[in-house]
Amino acid sequence: xxxxxxxxxxxxxxxxxxxxxxxxxxxxxxxxxxxxxxxxxxxxxxxxxxxxxxxxxxxxxxxxxxxxxxxxxxxxxxxxxxxxxxxxxxxxxxxxxxxxxxxxxxxxxxxxxxxxxxxxxxxxxxxxxxxxxxxxxxxxxxxxxxxxxxxxxxxxxxxxxxxxxxxxxxxxxxxxxxxxxxxxxxxxxxxxxxxxxxxxxxxxxxxxxxxxxxxxxxxxxxxxxxxxxxxxxxxxxxxxxxxxxxxxxxxxxxxxxxxxxxxxxxxxxxxxxxxxxxxxxxxxxxxxxxxxxxxxxxxxxxxxxxxxxxxxxxxxxxxxxxxxxxxxxxxxxxxxxxxxxxxxxxxxxxxxxxxxxxxxxxxxxxxxxxxxxxxxxxxxxxxxxxxxxxxxxxxxxxxxxxxxxxxxxxxxxxxxxxxxxxxxxxxxxxxxxxxxxxxxxxxxxxxxxxxxxxxxxxxxxxxxxxxxxxxxxxxxxxxxxxxxxxxxxxxxxxxxxxxxxxxxxxxxxxxxxxxxxxxxxxxxxxxxxxxxxxxxxxxxxxxxxxxxxxxxxxxxxxxxxxxxxxxxxxxxxxxxxxxxxxxxxxxxxxxxxxxxxxxxxxxxxxxxxxxxxxxxxxxxxxxxxxxxxxxxxxxxxxxxxxxxxxxxxxxxxxxxxxxxxxxxxxxxxxxxxxxxxxxxxxxxxxxxxxxxxxxxxxxxxxxxxxxxxxxxxxxxxxxxxxxxxxxxxxxxxxxxxxxxxxxxxxxxxxxxxxxxxxxxxxxxxxxxxxxxxxxxxxxxxxxxxxxxxxxxxxxxxxxxxxxxxxxxxxxxxxxxxxxxxxxxxxxxxxxxxxxxxxxxxxxxxxxxxxxxxxxxxxxxxxxxxxxxxxxxxxxxxxxxxxxxxxxxxxxxxxxxxxxxxxxxxxxxxxxxxxxxxxxxxxxxxxxxxxxxxxxxxxxxxxxxxxxxxxxxxxxxxxxxxxxxxxxxxxxxxxxx
Numbered sequence: 016x017x018x019x020x021x022x023x024x025x026x027x028x029x030x031x032x033x034x035x036x037x038x039x040x041x042x043x044x045x046x047x048x049x050x051x052x053x054x055x056x057x058x059x060x061x062x063x064x065x066x067x068x069x070x071x072x073x074x075x076x077x078x079x080x081x082x083x084x085x086x087x088x089x090x091x092x093x094x095x096x097x098x099x100x101x102x103x104x105x106x107x108x109x110x111x112x113x114x115x116x117x118x119x120x121x122x123x124x125x126x127x128x129x130x131x132x133x134x135x136x137x138x139x140x141x142x143x144x145x146x147x148x149x150x151x152x153x154x155x156x157x158x159x160x161x162x163x164x165x166x167x168x169x170x171x172x173x174x175x176x177x178x179x180x181x182x183x184x185x186x187x188x189x190x191x192x193x194x195x196x197x198x199x200x201x202x203x204x205x206x207x208x209x210x211x212x213x214x215x216x217x218x219x220x221x222x223x224x225x226x227x228x229x230x231x232x233x234x235x236x237x238x239x240x241x242x243x244x245x246x247x248x249x250x251x252x253x254x255x256x257x258x259x260x261x262x263x264x265x266x267x268x269x270x271x272x273x274x275x276x277x278x279x280x281x282x283x284x285x286x287x288x289x290x291x292x293x294x295x296x297x298x299x300x301x302x303x304x305x306x307x308x309x310x311x312x313x314x315x316x317x318x319x320x321x322x323x324x325x326x327x328x329x330x331x332x333x334x335x336x337x338x339x340x341x342x343x344x345x346x347x348x349x350x351x352x353x354x355x356x357x358x359x360x361x362x363x364x365x366x367x368x369x370x371x372x373x374x375x376x377x378x379x380x381x382x383x384x385x386x387x388x389x390x391x392x393x394x395x396x397x398x399x400x401x402x403x404x405x406x407x408x409x410x411x412x413x414x415x416x417x418x419x420x421x422x423x424x425x426x427x428x429x430x431x432x433x434x435x436x437x438x439x440x441x442x443x444x445x446x447x448x449x450x451x452x453x454x455x456x457x458x459x460x461x462x463x464x465x466x467x468x469x470x471x472x473x474x475x476x477x478x479x480x481x482x483x484x485x486x487x488x489x490x491x492x493x494x495x496x497x498x499x500x501x502x503x504x505x506x507x508x509x510x511x512x513x514x515x516x517x518x519x520x521x522x523x524x525x526x527x528x529x530x531x532x533x534x535x536x537x538x539x540x541x542x543x544x545x546x547x548x549x550x551x552x553x554x555x556x557x558x559x560x561x562x563x564x565x566x567x568x569x570x571x572x573x574x575x576x577x578x579x580x581x582x583x584x585x586x587x588x589x590x591x592x593x594x595x596x597x598x599x600x601x602x603x604x605x606x607x608x609x610x611x612x613x614x615x616x617x618x619x620x621x622x623x624x625x626x627x628x629x630x631x632x633x634x635x636x637x638x639x640x641x642x643x644x645x646x647x648x649x650x651x652x653x654x655x656x657x658x659x660x661x662x663x664x665x666x667x668x669x670x671x672x673x674x675x676x677x678x679x680x681x682x683x684x685x686x687x688x689x690x691x692x693x694x695x696x697x698x699x700x701x702x703x704x705x706x707x708x709x710x711x712x713x714x715x716x717x718x719x720x721x722x723x724x725x726x727x728x729x730x731x732x733x734x735x736x737x738x739x740x741x742x743x744x745x746x747x748x749x750x751x752x753x754x755x756x757x758x759x760x761x762x763x764x765x766x767x768x769x770x771x772x773x774x775x776x777x778x779x780x781x782x783x784x785x786x787x788x789x790x791x792x793x794x795x796x797x798x799x800x801x802x803x804x805x806x807x808x809x810x811x812x813x814x815x816x817x818x819x820x821x822x823x824x825x826x827x828x829x830x831x832x833x834x835x836x837x838x839x840x841x842x843x844x845x846x847x848x849x850x851x852x853x854x855x856x857x858x859x860x861x862x863x864x865x866x867x868x869x870x871x872x873x874x875x876x877x878x879x880x881x882x883x884x885x886x887x888x889x890x891x892x893x894x895x896x897x898x899x900x901x902x903x904x905x906x907x908x909x910x911x912x913x914x915x916x917x918x919x920x921x922x923x924x925x926x927x928x929x930x931x932x933x934x935x936x937x938x939x940x941x942x943x944x945x946x947x948x949x950x951x952x953x954x955x956x957x958x959x960x961x962x963x964x965x966x967x968x969x970x971x972x973x974x975x976x977x978x979x980x981x982x983x984x985x986x987x988x989x990x991x
Contacts, residue, residue, distance in 0.1 A: 019068040019153050021181050026065040026096070026103065027052050033073060034094050036203055037080045040210040044084065047091040056098035063177035065103055071150040077206040078143045079107040079170050084210055085134040087111030090167070102156060102173040113164035122160050123148040147172075155180025256284040256371070262306040262378050263288060267296040267322065268340070269314045277309070280367050281374070293317030297325050304332050307378055309370075312341040312352075320355055327356050334384065336377040340365070415508075417463075419486060419519040424458040434508055434525050435498050437466045460486055472497035472505055482512065486521075489514030495526065579868040581624045582984055586875070588617055651694050651788055655814040658689040658698070658738060662725055665702045669710060673721075676714050684725035691727075691738060691811035697785050698809075701793065704778045705742040705805045712746035712803070720745045734813045738791075743804040749797040757795060758783045782807075854878045854901040854991055859889040859917070860938065861909040865980070869904065872984050878991065885909045886917025893921060893933070902991060904978070906938045907969065914938075915972040922973035936976035936990060937969040 034050045041048040057065070076094075083092045090110025097104050112132055114122060121127045125145040147170075148158045155175030162168035264285045266277050274289045281287045288305065290296035294317040300308065308326065312319035319339050326332040336358040352360040358377050361370060409416045415431025417424060431437070458466070464483045468476050475496045485492035492512035497505045508523045592614055599607045666682065673680055709721050722743040727736045749757065760780040783793045791809030856878050860866045866882050873880050881900075883889040886909060893900065903921075907914040918935055925932060966977050978990060 017153070019071060019181075021066040021068055021178075023064045023066050024069060024072075026067070027054055027057055029067075029069065029072065030076065030094070030096050030105075033076050033203075034080065036077070036207050037084065037210060040207070041080075041084055041092055044087075045089065046084075046087060049091065050094045051096070053097040063101075065174070065176060066178055066181060067154060067174065068150075071153065073203060075147050075150050075172065076105070076107075077203065078147050079172075081206050081210060082143065083107055083109040083111065083168075086132065087167070088135075098176070099173075101176050103176055105172045105174065106169060108167060108169040110167040113166055114160070114162035114168055115164055116162075119160060119162060123158065256375055259285060259375060259378050261286065263303075264307050264309060264374060265290065265296055265300060265305040266309045267291075267293060267314065267319070268311040270311070273311070277370075280370070284371060285374070293319060293322030293325075297322055300326060300332050300335070301329050304335055306335070306381065307374060308335055308337045309374065310337065310339060312339055320352075323356055334381070336381050338373060338377065413524065415523040417521040419460060419463070419521065420517075422460040424460075424463055425518075431523060434506060434523050435466075435470050436500055437470050467496075470498050472499050482510070485512055486519050489517070489519055492521075577624060579872065579982070579984070580864075581621050583868070583871060584617075584621050588614060588621065649785070649788060651697060653692050653694055655690065655692055655816040656695045658691055658693070658725065658727070658740075658811075659684070661695050661699050662702060662723070662740065665699055665706060666723065668703070669706060672710060676710065676719070678710060678713055678719040678721055680721050680723065682723045685727055689725070689727045689736070689738070690814040691736065692814045693738075693809070693811050694789060697789060701782045701785055701807055702740060702742070704782050705740075705793075705807070708778065708805070709742050709744035709746065709803075713744045716746055718745045729813075730810070735810055736813055738807075738809045738811050740807040741804060742806075743802065745802040748799045748801050748803055749795075750799050754795055754797055758793070855898060856880045856991070857883060857889060857892060857900045857903045859883045859886065859903060859905045859909070859914065861885055861906060865906075865938075869987075872987060873991070876984075876988050876991075886912030886914055886920075889917050890920055890924075894924075899931075900933060903933060903935045904938055905935050905974065908939070914974075915968055918969075918972040918974055934976075935974045936978055937974045938978055938980065939969075 030052060031050065034048075038048055056062075080092070080094070087109040088111070092110075093106070093108045095104075095106040095108075097106075112134070114129055114132070118129045122129070123144050125142050127145075151158045151172050151174065156173040158170065158172045160168065160170050262285050264281055265288045266274060266281070267290045268274050268277070269291050271291075274291070278287050278289055288299070290299065292314045293310065296308070296310070297317065308322070310319040310322055314322075317325070319341075323337045323339070326335060326337060337356070338359040338361060339352045339357045340361050340363055341352070342363045349360045349362070358380075359373050361373065409426075409428040410430075412428070412430065415434045416426070416428045417431055418426040427437075460483075464479060464486075467479045467482060471479065478494055478496060481494070482492055484490075491514075492510065495507060495509050498508050499505055506525055507527045507529065509526045510521065510523050512519060512521045514520075592611075595602065595607055595610050595614075602610070662684075666680070706721075706723070713719050713721060722741070724739075724741045724743075726739045728739070729736050758779050760777055779793070786793045786807060786809065789809055791807060794806050794808070795803060796806070797803035856873055858866060858869045858873070858880055860869065860882070861884055870880050870882060881892060881896075883892050886905075889903065889905065890912075893903075905914040905918060914937060921933065921935070924930070969977055976990060978987070
């Protein structure tokens, strides 16, 4: 349908003018541009002349130059114009990327684009060269191409000279378009502007000669307007975008004209971000996710499909709506885009109003989706919270609860099992535990009824049928039933059932007490008894609350009294033994023998008291430690320390016990000190637990040996070492089944372990969790009846700040085991350290037992002591005393005025009156771990593993030290 208007032209000038349009762009790209024209061949009286359609010739030459510039990055572009016989020959050659041989036959096919060739732009419809071939054919010529990949391409076109090729009526005498208008033709400017944007820094957002408008059919197309002073105009549309102005729409297209057009179209309605390729858009989107992505499909670096797939994979952009734009029409292309994950697919050219309408639609759908997701999440949280509350209430409730849903038992709490004893002993199906596990193996309604029939008293079994009918009809049920325990005991239970929205809830309450209540009510006719009981219950409730509040403090106070009184008894027994030995000749051998026998019995009793006290304290410490671990309140205090010193101190604690129990000890390790940055308290706590377990489970075996080793392996190219401490024993060992549950809380090797060896079942669980907090682990290797090996692995930084004799690994650590007996106990009234001065001490303690113990221990060492019951009495004693005190032992928690307030008052008085600073040492039972670790820390605070906040409060108030209960006499006197 195309009609060519041939006119005789000055082909030399026309070709020179057209090539001049590209010279600036080509040379700015660093290419050599040569135009070679054989002018002599186009002159002469017999030359038939060149007749061409000027517009067509422009498209031909500009298309070839545009392609050459797009795919040539270095070298040259040549244009040669010559005459061969009856034809004019136009050759455009370049040194560009070239065309693969298998693609050459299809170069002039419509819509064919060479795959795998990267140019300055990915734009193009695939019809330019097809158009070139057809336009050349209209000029009676032909077009051929030759190319070598990596070397370049040559397009050779021939044009028929003269007028023989022109159809009748297609020749004009002259060009009706003036040269000035021809120079600004739409075709020329379009090609030149496109080439300019390929150059570095040449891409612009807008151009003064570009105006965006709709054509007659309303198709959104960028159309070039050559009138000066044109501007981007706002599209008319009837789509409401109210409330969406702040939404960010990311538009991705490598065609700058399309970017300009869409930016002008969407800017009045949304916040628009423009990106030339998928890679740039993706990098921006994951940092600042947009509300919607509008993307072309064919782009360089990362196309639209790849961009969409990447956005769908990233969690920040997974839910962002994506609309794809493509020139590929048809259902197949549309379905393919939607199947790939696009929210919508729009074919170019598109109507501007349709584009805005679809963007608005998907933004509103996205907002609705986010709103629904938020509501679903909120509702899910509410349901989870509701379920958690239900489980908590059912577990705390004093009644058994069973939930039947769809004729299957969905849930049963522990109290139900405790009252009814319905378990695997009665059926191969078990009711659910408190965790509601094993729903796929749940007990059916018929099996539940069968369990009832087996568990209730035989006289109450006819009532089970009534229960079955009530469950099936979702009717209310209430009846007392007797449940027979395996030992023959009957428990009277009140069974209550009620339908609940298609489910059925059964409860059972132990009402055995009703029999006793009935008998009491028969004896008590007046209301006095009931009031008395109510008052008693209220008192017990308050007492229970008070006990819970004070448990941490009060557990340790009695232990302190027991521990130190036992120590005093041990001293007294030693003194009596010395007196008997001195007067043995007077008493006679018979009397001395009987007294010695009684002394041995007393010694065993005292040792039993000390052992039980230590055992009780360890259990209390373990429970409190586990509570603190569960609440994530354990403090890890990293300090510069010597690992050898800690291990040496721990082993020395067990010297006497090892000697008494006949256990040999072998140790090995590095000869050089191991200086690390670690928490010595937590490290000691772990090693003490492992070592005490080894002693406990080796004590009664035929071969009683314990091996302790320490190794430090440097981590290459770091200041970190791997510390490994092993404790191996020849004890009872464990089976694989026992090892599997060893580190669980309240878990011991077997059911007989507790009966034979005691313990809380918390020690190893605490060790493993403490090791984990410090970046390590505790593992076990064991074989039944052959012993166990516990290994502590930790990565620690090497310390460069440890110094002094206590920081090195002493020679005694890896020497043969030696027994260090307890130092002899001083006689009553004598000084523990000969020549030591008597000190005047003030003991501030509200516990009478602790007062007596402290007073006796300190006065027996030759010190003068005065007592105060609280902080207020302490202040008065200090102010009224004519002779100043040398030291104050101050309890922290006391009535009337506590130790912290009292210390602050004393310090304030000293500062006000210019008095010397009185040493004050804190006393507290409110710590979390065994005080056996006291000797392991070379600081002024005589505490093992403490609550950091208590120590900080004590020091902040003006105290200089901290002593924990129960304390031992040696530590106390050393502090004085």
